[in-house]
Amino acid sequence: MATEQPAADQTDDIQREIGHDEYDPIGTLALVFIYFIIVSMLWIFVYFVEFLPRISPMVVF
Amino acid sequence: MAVFADRYPDEAKVVRAALASSFLALLIGGAMGPLQTLHRIDYLRIMPSETYYTVLTLHGVALVILFTIFFLVGFYQWAITDSLDRPSEDIRVTWLWYGLMTAGAAMASIAILGGFTDATDISASVLFTFYAPLEAHWLFYAGLTTFIVGTWVAGADWFRSWWNWKKENKGEKTPLRTFMVLTTMLMWYLATIGVAAAVLLFLLPWSLGIIDSVNPLLTRTLFWYFGHPVVYFWLLPVYMIWYVILPQIAGGRLFSDALARIVFVLFLVLSVPVGIHHQYLDPGIAEGFKFLSASNTMFLLLPSLLTAFTVVASIEHGARQRGGEGYFRWLTALPWRNPAFTGMALAGLMFAAAGFSGMVNAGMNLNYLVHNTMWVPGHFHLTVGTAVALTIMAVTYWFLPRITGNPIFSMRLGLVQVLTWFVGMVLMSNAMHRVGVGGEPRRTADPFYDFEFEGVIGSIGELHLQIGIGAIILTLSLVLFFIHLIFSWFGISATTKITSEAPIRKPLSGKEHAPAVLENFRLWVAIAAVLIVLVYTIPIASIIAEGGLFGPDVSPVRPDHAPLFSLSGLATEWVVAGLAGAVGAIAAIAGVLR
Ligand code: HEM
Ligand SMILES: [Cu+2]
Numbered sequence: 001m002a003t004e005q006p007a008a009d010q011t012d013d014i015q016r017e018i019g020h021d022e023y024d025p026i027g028t029l030a031l032v033f034i035y036f037i038i039v040s041m042l043w044i045f046v047y048f049v050e051f052l053p054r055i056s057p058m059v060v061f
Numbered sequence: 062m063a064v065f066a067d068r069y070p071d072e073a074k075v076v077r078a079a080l081a082s083s084f085l086a087l088l089i090g091g092a093m094g095p096l097q098t099l100h101r102i103d104y105l106r107i108m109p110s111e112t113y114y115t116v117l118t119l120h121g122v123a124l125v126i127l128f129t130i131f132f133l134v135g136f137y138q139w140a141i142t143d144s145l146d147r148p149s150e151d152i153r154v155t156w157l158w159y160g161l162m163t164a165g166a167a168m169a170s171i172a173i174l175g176g177f178t179d180a181t182d183i184s185a186s187v188l189f190t191f192y193a194p195l196e197a198h199w200l201f202y203a204g205l206t207t208f209i210v211g212t213w214v215a216g217a218d219w220f221r222s223w224w225n226w227k228k229e230n231k232g233e234k235t236p237l238r239t240f241m242v243l244t245t246m247l248m249w250y251l252a253t254i255g256v257a258a259a260v261l262l263f264l265l266p267w268s269l270g271i272i273d274s275v276n277p278l279l280t281r282t283l284f285w286y287f288g289h290p291v292v293y294f295w296l297l298p299v300y301m302i303w304y305v306i307l308p309q310i311a312g313g314r315l316f317s318d319a320l321a322r323i324v325f326v327l328f329l330v331l332s333v334p335v336g337i338h339h340q341y342l343d344p345g346i347a348e349g350f351k352f353l354s355a356s357n358t359m360f361l362l363l364p365s366l367l368t369a370f371t372v373v374a375s376i377e378h379g380a381r382q383r384g385g386e387g388y389f390r391w392l393t394a395l396p397w398r399n400p401a402f403t404g405m406a407l408a409g410l411m412f413a414a415a416g417f418s419g420m421v422n423a424g425m426n427l428n429y430l431v432h433n434t435m436w437v438p439g440h441f442h443l444t445v446g447t448a449v450a451l452t453i454m455a456v457t458y459w460f461l462p463r464i465t466g467n468p469i470f471s472m473r474l475g476l477v478q479v480l481t482w483f484v485g486m487v488l489m490s491n492a493m494h495r496v497g498v499g500g501e502p503r504r505t506a507d508p509f510y511d512f513e514f515e516g517v518i519g520s521i522g523e524l525h526l527q528i529g530i531g532a533i534i535l536t537l538s539l540v541l542f543f544i545h546l547i548f549s550w551f552g553i554s555a556t557t558k559i560t561s562e563a564p565i566r567k568p569l570s571g572k573e574h575a576p577a578v579l580e581n582f583r584l585w586v587a588i589a590a591v592l593i594v595l596v597y598t599i600p601i602a603s604i605i606a607e608g609g610l611f612g613p614d615v616s617p618v619r620p621d622h623a624p625l626f627s628l629s630g631l632a633t634e635w636v637v638a639g640l641a642g643a644v645g646a647i648a649a650i651a652g653v654l655r
Contacts, residue, residue, distance in 0.1 A: 013312065013383055014382045016382060025316070025374040025378070026388060027377045028373045028377050030389060042417055
């Protein structure tokens with residue numbers, strides 16, 4: 001065991017400290033917005049999925 | 062700060078033991094994955110089709126009971142010791158629960174493995190849901206019980222630490238990680254009542270010949286009473302990792318301590334009274350109660366969406382501290398070369414996708430479309446098979462040095478490993494969903510029934526090819542993981558020792574802002590218990606009234622029989638459902654406002 005070292009934790013490359021009051025998570029807002037659009041589109045898509053298989057009823061006991 | 066392994070060597074030993082058991086289960090269960098996949102798509106058949114069910118049982122039990130829960134106890138032991146900064150109250154008790162769990166796991170595994178040989182009549186090819194009338198050797202049920210009792214003792218061990226800590230730190234709020242451990246375990250105590258009842262009152266005596274028969278719908282309902290919350294038992298340690306460790310790796314701080322606590326409390330309150338959503342197609346349970354579970358399930362989306370917001374905001378904070386700018390450009394400032402970060406980010410992304418298929422499963426009408434098809438394994442290979450499993454693998458690249466004192470063998474190899482898991486799962490899971498929508502059943506060695514499959518894009522043959530390729534890539538990823546694990550764990554070819562670690566950074570909005578009522582565990586358990594009583598009493602009573610406590614006179618369910626379902630009954634249930642949801646929501650909001 002030649003040298004000893006700390007567990008790497010990505011602390012070394014922090015360039016600035018951003019406190020609670022300076023931080024405004026607009027990037028998160030942007031991503032949440034995209035997520036919202038995807039969910040809305042899927043919601044509409046589900047209508048087609050439910051009828052796409054064209055076999056009715058789908059589940060036969 | 063000195064590394065955990067040096068600060069708490071005795072506890073680190075238990076953590077390592079639990080992780081070793083967990084990864085052994087991953088190895089065994091994972092090895093079954095390609096076997097069964099290639100068998101069912103008819104590419105490579107090296108076993109008779111009857112053996113398929115033994116393989117699938119081993120896959121299910123090893124992965125979703127042993128791998129996940131052994132990881133949980135090891136990780137939670139670390140969380141408790143590190144966040145309370147105190148050693149185990151009595152290390153012998155700590156070893157005792159680990160011993161119980163290991164003994165239980167060994168018993169259940171022996172029972173399952175017995176299914177591979179004719180030399181003994183021990184077998185347990187009952188799949189991980191062990192529905193009656195499928196019967197396993199008693200060793201299987203006894204093993205499961207012992208394993209779960211072990212987890213109960215572990216919970217008690219951690220509560221004891223907390224109580225003693227409180228005595229010495231009067232008036233202080235519980236550290237976040239300890240809070241998360243305790244809420245998880247309270248949820249677990251409530252949840253395991255179901256499986257304990259199913260096994261101890263019915264299945265174990267039945268397998269020992271003490272009673273002649275059981276009521277299959279009753280044991281099945283008791284199983285799902287436990288079967289849904291168990292998914293949160295897999296998920297909550299992962300949430301802890303996302304809340305506490307992921308921001309740390311991203312170079313940021315947790316956005317809000319209070320939000321994280323609220324999420325865990327919501328899971329404690331809402332996890333159990335939803336199990337019936339796995340039984341939408343079970344005859345003998347009134348529609349109204351299925352609806353109640355469906356609406357509670359939709360409430361459960363709330364804490365998951367809160368988590369998505371909080372975790373992403375915490376990561377973004379890291380990106381901005383590292384110089385990130387703009388609406389989207391900050392994403393490039395994240396440490397994508399670090400496998401711990403990338404693995405967890407991809408796991409989180411998959412979890413968002415799993416939310417989509419989860420909503421389909423949870424909706425009563427859409428569920429009928431996908432029930433018991435390959436869609437369902439497609440869904441949970443995104444949740445437990447990726448959100449949970451990939452996070453566990455990824456966090457290992459951060460966690461291992463802290464508990465072994467050895468450095469990670471190669472971050473680049475780690476990156477390849479997490480990426481291959483992601484790619485493999487995209488292929489396999491996507492194709493599973495799609496053959497499922499086409500009607501291909503799950504849990505069968507020979508899914509080639511006579512049905513006309515009409516794919517939207519691509520034929521069933523192409524989708525099977527995708528499943529096969531996905532499975533092979535996943536297997537490759539597992540092999541890489543294990544090679545890497547062994548090199549890192551034992552410090553093979555390492556020239557350095559890890560001696561210090563950075564402490565976890567404080568949240569942006571700290572625990573001083575968390576409302577005190579969140580620590581009122583009695584209140585939350587009471588609300589959870591009320592919801593459980595509301596949701597389960599009448600269904601269970603009517604199941605027993607219909608089929609008898611022990612069967613076997615399970616009368617066929619006749620549609621013209623006594624109205625399990627009536628309009629006025631339905632109306633009452635809707636009101637109850639609304640109230641039940643409102644109680645939880647109001648309590649949570651009141652807690653925040655106080
Ligand atoms: C190499 C990676 C994996 C492959 C190739 C794979 C493949 C499969 C396949 C094809 C099935 C469906 C079998 C059927 O219904 O007939 C299945 C079931 C299942 N898998 Fe996986 N899987 C993998 C990893 C995982 C992981 C990591 C987990 C969880 C942590 C997991 C949990 C499950 C569970 C719970 C089942 C259901 C068992 C049952 O129906 O009783 N799998 N797997
Ligand atoms: Cu569920």
